[in-house]
Amino acid sequence: ELKVEQNPLFLSMQEGKNYTIYCNYSTTSDRLYWYRQDPGKSLESLFVLLSNGAVKQEGRLMASLDTKARLSTLHITAAVHDLSATYFCAVRYSGGSNYKLTFGKGTLLTVNP
Amino acid sequence: DADVTQTPRNRITKTGKRIMLECSQTKGHDRMYWYRQDPGLGLRLIYYSFDVKDINKGEISDGYSVSRQAQAKFSLSLESAIPNQTALYFCATSDSLAGVMTDTQYFGPGTRLTVL
Numbered sequence: 001e002l003k004v005e006q007n008p009l010f011l012s013m014q015e016g017k018n019y020t021i022y023c024n025y026s027t028t029s030d031r032l033y034w035y036r037q038d039p040g041k042s043l044e045s046l047f048v049l050l051s052n053g054a055v056k057q058e059g060r061l062m063a064s065l066d067t068k069a070r071l072s073t074l075h076i077t078a079a080v081h082d083l084s085a086t087y088f089c090a091v092r093y094s095g096g097s098n099y100k101l102t103f104g105k106g107t108l109l110t111v112n113p
Numbered sequence: 114d115a116d117v118t119q120t121p122r123n124r125i126t127k128t129g130k131r132i133m134l135e136c137s138q139t140k141g142h143d144r145m146y147w148y149r150q151d152p153g154l155g156l157r158l159i160y161y162s163f164d165v166k167d168i169n170k171g172e173i174s175d176g177y178s179v180s181r182q183a184q185a186k187f188s189l190s191l192e193s194a195i196p197n198q199t200a201l202y203f204c205a206t207s208d209s210l211a212g213v214m215t216d217t218q219y220f221g222p223g224t225r226l227t228v229l
Contacts, residue, residue, distance in 0.1 A: 009153075033217065042203065043156075043220040050215070088155060092216065100146075100171065101218060105155040 002027050002093040006104035013079050014112055021074040021107045023089035032072045033090040033101065034063050043088065046074075079111045116140045117221035119204050125227045132191045134224050136204030144207045145187040146218060147171075147179060149200040156203065162187055163209070194228040201225050 003026040013019050023032070031050050035043040047056040049065035049072060056063050060083065062075045072089055086108045090101040117138045126132055136145065144163050148156040148171075158171030160179040168179060176198060180188045191198055202225075205218040 031215070035220075042222050043205075045217050045219065048215045048217050090156075090218075099216065100158055100161060102158075103156040105153060 002029070002091060002102045004089060004091050004102050004104040006087075006089055006107050008107060009105060010108050010110075012110045012112060013076075015080055016078050018078065019076050021076075021087055021089075021109075023072040023074070023091075023104055025070045025072075025091045025102075027070075027093065029067075029070075029091045029093055031092045032065055033092070034072070034074055035088045035090065037086045037088065037106070039085075046087075076109070079109075081111050081113060084109055084111045117204060117206055117219055119202075119221040119224050121224060122222065123225045125229065126194055127229050128193075128195055130194050130228075132194050132226065134189045134202055134204075134226070136187045136189070136221055138185050138204075138206045138221075140206055140208070140219065141184075142206035142208040142219075143184060144209055144216075145181065146205040146207075147177075147187070147189045148203045148205065149173070149198075150203060150223075151200050159189065159202075191226075191228075194226075196228045199226060199228045 005024045034046040037043045047063040052067040054065045060077045065072045086106045088106045090103045120135045146161040147159040150156050157173050162168050162181045178190045203223050204221040207216050207218045
């Protein structure tokens, strides 16, 4: 059974600071996703990482993947209030011919002025 | 217009009632999914369908059933609702034939269901 662990689950940071969210998973996977969810809203796709060493960047967010360590990171640079949201990683797992996502529990990020 | 729509957006019902949640998509995707979200538990997969004739159970399918009426429509039913099915329900779609083969899932706006 694939397990996906995110940490921290809660993160309160000041504007302008840097921080990293970690996503560990337990079995081999062929791709990893990061999503953002604003309060009361749906999930928005941020990044998909397909291979070892993959790095994607969008604005103040940068995601990377180390498949050997089964670890992905979401790095926040110079945080701003608009980044406050819950961030989920999700790992795609192949159970035979069926592919499905397993989500982490999410990291609630609050950026304070 | 939204690519993935869910109806109703909010529903309050009583224990024992039958409830159907509907999902429609205009993205032309072949794969559709139903998840529930509970505080502190993230999203958990209930059922998924890779085409009209393919339905698969997810990790928490007990107490739920689904119907894939067409490629664009995927409904979730609670045959006899119970209070611990109170949750936020999301439908999602993905395209297995996407050019870059990312299979990214796109989520609907969610249905907030309360079972009293």
